[in-house]
Amino acid sequence: MLKEEPMSDFAQTVKQQADIVKVIEGYIRLRKAGAQNYSGLCPFHKEKSPSFSVHAVRQFYHCFGCQASGDVFSFVGKIENVSFPEAVKIVAQKCGIPLPKREFSSPEEAAGARLRGKLLDLHEATTAWFEEQLRGPEGAIAREYLAGRGLTPEGINAFRMGYAPDSFNALRDRLRGMADDDTLRASGLFSAKEQGDGSLGPIYDRFRKRVMFPIANESGRVIAFTARVLETGDKAGAKYLNSPETPLYQKGSVLFNLDKAKVSIRKHEFAVLVEGQMDCISVFLRGIQNVIATSGTAFTEQQVGLLKRHTSQVVVNFDPDAAGSNAAEKSIALLTEEGFTIKIVTLDGGLDPDRFIRERGVEAYMAALRGARRQSDYLIERVRQKFPGASAEQKVKQMNDLLPHIRRMPEKLARDQFAADAAQKLGIDSAVLREELRQAALKRRDHIEVRPAALTEVERVLLRALAITDPEFERGRRLAADAIAQQPAWFEPLGTFPAMRALATRQSADPMDVVEDEGQRALLAEALLAEVKPPLESEIQSAIQEIQERAMATRLRELRTLIAEAERRGDFAELAVLTQQKLELDRALRKLHNQRPPEG
Numbered sequence: 065m066l067k068e069e070p071m072s073d074f075a076q077t078v079k080q081q082a083d084i085v086k087v088i089e090g091y092i093r094l095r096k097a098g099a100q101n102y103s104g105l106c107p108f109h110k111e112k113s114p115s116f117s118v119h120a121v122r123q124f125y126h127c128f129g130c131q132a133s134g135d136v137f138s139f140v141g142k143i144e145n146v147s148f149p150e151a152v153k154i155v156a157q158k159c160g161i162p163l164p165k166r167e168f169s170s171p172e173e174a175a176g177a178r179l180r181g182k183l184l185d186l187h188e189a190t191t192a193w194f195e196e197q198l199r200g201p202e203g204a205i206a207r208e209y210l211a212g213r214g215l216t217p218e219g220i221n222a223f224r225m226g227y228a229p230d231s232f233n234a235l236r237d238r239l240r241g242m243a244d245d246d247t248l249r250a251s252g253l254f255s256a257k258e259q260g261d262g263s264l265g266p267i268y269d270r271f272r273k274r275v276m277f278p279i280a281n282e283s284g285r286v287i288a289f290t291a292r293v294l295e296t297g298d299k300a301g302a303k304y305l306n307s308p309e310t311p312l313y314q315k316g317s318v319l320f321n322l323d324k325a326k327v328s329i330r331k332h333e334f335a336v337l338v339e340g341q342m343d344c345i346s347v348f349l350r351g352i353q354n355v356i357a358t359s360g361t362a363f364t365e366q367q368v369g370l371l372k373r374h375t376s377q378v379v380v381n382f383d384p385d386a387a388g389s390n391a392a393e394k395s396i397a398l399l400t401e402e403g404f405t406i407k408i409v410t411l412d413g414g415l416d417p418d419r420f421i422r423e424r425g426v427e428a429y430m431a432a433l434r435g436a437r438r439q440s441d442y443l444i445e446r447v448r449q450k451f452p453g454a455s456a457e458q459k460v461k462q463m464n465d466l467l468p469h470i471r472r473m474p475e476k477l478a479r480d481q482f483a484a485d486a487a488q489k490l491g492i493d494s495a496v497l498r499e500e501l502r503q504a505a506l507k508r509r510d511h512i513e514v515r516p517a518a519l520t521e522v523e524r525v526l527l528r529a530l531a532i533t534d535p536e537f538e539r540g541r542r543l544a545a546d547a548i549a550q551q552p553a554w555f556e557p558l559g560t561f562p563a564m565r566a567l568a569t570r571q572s573a574d575p576m577d578v579v580e581d582e583g584q585r586a587l588l589a590e591a592l593l594a595e596v597k598p599p600l601e602s603e604i605q606s607a608i609q610e611i612q613e614r615a616m617a618t619r620l621r622e623l624r625t626l627i628a629e630a631e632r633r634g635d636f637a638e639l640a641v642l643t644q645q646k647l648e649l650d651r652a653l654r655k656l657h658n659q660r661p662p663e664g
């Protein structure tokens with residue numbers, strides 16, 4: 065990439081005038097790290113703590129992590145993935161140094177750069193012309209539409225929105241003086257019908273009777289458009305029409321609004337990620353400037369790379385309908401893999417960001433952003449709704465649903481934390497399951513084998529009690545059966561709960577007949593084979609008490625989590641209720657402990 069030949073006079077001039085710190089700050093966040101140097105996260109390799117340094121006096125950069133180093137041109141060449149002459153040109157433009165006649169290493173390179181330059185000029189002229197059309201008489205219908213979406217003239221100007229009139233040749237006639245037909249074709253601004261012989265016919269305007277939203281690259285130059293239809297019905301065509309891919313525009317390597325948002329993203333150290341361009345514009349214009357949009361499709365690695373240069377924290381605010389959609393899931397998955405810290409916002413009333421901020425105002429939206437939940441909390445809550453209940457079977461399902469998400473996290477510590485959180489919040493009491501979850505997270509396994517758990521002592525006692533057929537010990541059986549009938553939720557977390565429930569309500573005499581599931585029958589058999597005599601009433605009593613204590617302890621853990629969450633939200637009414645519940649539970653639990661008969 066870097067030419068080994070001696071630098072031209074022009075490149076020398078540019079290098080002397082350019083400030084490498086300023087240029088690099090245009091791409092990544094830098095902090096002052098000493099009298100003459102700055103440091104930041106290296107854009108060329110994955111890292112969590114900064115090992116990338118820029119020397120302000122000697123004008124070079126060096127990464128102690130991946131050994132990348134060089135001058136301002138090598139940095140720009142590497143990060144923009146362009147040749148040396150193009151890097152010189154970019155730096156010159158950033159510093160406002162006028163360009164001499166261009167220098168390229170090959171004719172193809174020169175032609176490519178010339179074409180891209182020409183396409184940028186065409187897009188600039190087109191944007192200005194669309195803006196003009198929006199202000200003109202034909203644009204009334206589009207102005208009305210934009211006003212209806214709550215856009216002010218200032219907002220329209222800031223995003224350079226425009227109007228493509230209802231014509232097949234107005235733009236073509238306008239741009240003809242600027243470029244030949246081949247260049248106009250390459251711009252993506254025109255369409256052409258395929259002829260009988262397979263060649264393309266004459267070009268005509270691609271965008272007609274639509275509101276035009278320019279898409280800019282990171283430097284703020286327009287490289288493509290999104291066009292929204294104004295009419296409805298069959299003839300109107302697709303609601304949104306985008307520029308096709310061109311030498312200027314590759315859909316997967318642009319983040320909508322990054323040019324305007326990047327300063328604010330670095331300042332606030334996080335980005336708000338929305339799906340729609342309108343959502344993005346709406347949020348930005350109301351003062352939340354660190355917002356970017358994915359434009360409805362799943363993130364690509366290039367887009368994640370672009371974002372990573374500015375921050376590694378994202379607050380995701382996707383459409384509630386789309387929160388579980390493929391594109392949203394994939395984007396979140398990719399961000400997780402790249403080590404981003406992710407928070408998820410869900411807006412009240414199922415509103416999208418645009419409507420929410422227009423109807424409830426910016427303060428309410430900011431409150432929603434502050435209340436964003438950690439990704440782990442969001443996923444745990446979702447899995448709880450997906451597989452409700454406290455049975456061991458449901459818990460295994462819940463955990464297997466979470467594991468792929470946990471596995472994606474590149475940091476071992478983060479995975480372990482997530483697994484511990486999940487165990488606590490889902491009330492996973494079983495030490496065996498907790499350990500399985502921890503191991504799966506540590507080793508990045510994505511699945512837990514459902515093994516029939518070994519019987520616990522409490523389960524042995526209860527199963528034996530419930531299996532009593534001898535009328536002499538009927539009181540013991542009743543004790544266990546009644547407890548299960550009255551408080552099934554206490555017993556639900558036990559692995560043998562299905563067998564217990566069947567036994568508690570059994571009519572038939574033989575206990576083995578009422579339990580249908582093979583695994584459950586095996587466990588029951590194990591309990592019954594171990595002892596010949598039925599358990600004592602005192603044993604049964606303390607087994608029930610143990611189950612009750614466990615249920616209360618689980619609820620206590622839940623309450624602690626809820627209290628912490630309410631505290632974080634500043635919801636004091638909720639906090640009061642929860643604290644009271646916890647106090648009562650603490651008291652009841654202590655009382656239960658004191659009643660407990662001494663061991664032995």
Ligand SMILES: [Zn+2]
Pocket residue numbers: 106107108109116127128129130131132
């Ligand atoms: Zn590096």
